[in-house]
Amino acid sequence: MSRTMIQAAVTMNQLQNKLDLIGNNLANSQTTGYKSRQADFSSLLFQEINNMKDPANAEGRLTPDGIRIGTGARLGSTNINLALGAITETGRGLDTALLEKNHLFQIQVTENGVDETRYTRSGAFYLSPVNNNQAVMLTTNDGDPVIGENGPIVIPVGFESISIRDNGQIVVKRGNDMQEAGRLSIVEAVRPRLLEATGQNAFRLPDLVELGYNQNEIIQGTNPNDTLLKSGALERSNVDISKEMTDLITAQRSYQFNAKTISMSDQMMGLVNQLR
Known part of the structure; x- marks a missing residue:
């Protein structure tokens, strides 16, 4: 050939x-x-x-x-x-849209019995019953737990309404009281090019040892006092x-x-x- x-x-x-x-x-x-x-x-x-x-002018060529x-x-x-896509109003309390590029939600995915932290921009969340219906867990549409500041967000039942504030704080109403039920753990991808796509609209960290990085050089936390997201809305694809x-x-x-x-x-x- x-x-x-x-x-x-x-x-x-x-x-x-x-x-x-x-x-x-x-x-x-x-x-x-x-x-x-x-x-x-x-x-x-x-x-x-x-x-x-016999190349011409070989000497000094x-x-x-x-x-x-x-x-x-x-x-x-x-x-x-990771540029922003258009934001569409949905009016649904558990729909959230991140407002800054490179910001990501953290979710927990279990494969072959091993829990792994992954990252996504999709903010369409749901409540799944756990603990014999004594509590609900905030999950993605695939049923994967959404990670908060203290791990998966589990909320005891008995609340009348639930909402997510623009700083990621989750608030439930019980009678006349408004109670904080958790806070979304939102991170920033400092080097987004190093993230690996895993399917289901999620990403994972690469082999850090092979690349010579530590986790903080790729993923960093965000300021919980900042306006991080918009509730009642979803971010569309940026294609x-x-x-x-x-x-x-x-x-x-x-x-x-x-x-x-x-x-x-x-x-x-x-x-x-x-x-x-």
């Missing part, structure tokens, strides 16, 4: 990954709190081909004697765009449909171009083989 065909085949494989990423963004354009992903490409290693046996030919491109990284469609067309044209490169190279090789 010629170098040209190898370059085109390698690049086509990586372009398919970008097409999958764009398709995922478009499919989640209406998902609450979804953050778009962007693909960054990088060139693979270059090979130096010496095509000059500054330019290389040969030709540098790359071996294609690869998907260098997938970056998360820009027009940009995604433009990227889709560009990626498709690049894919077709590389496919045509393989086809033309094959035809040229066939013509050479037919020469007598």
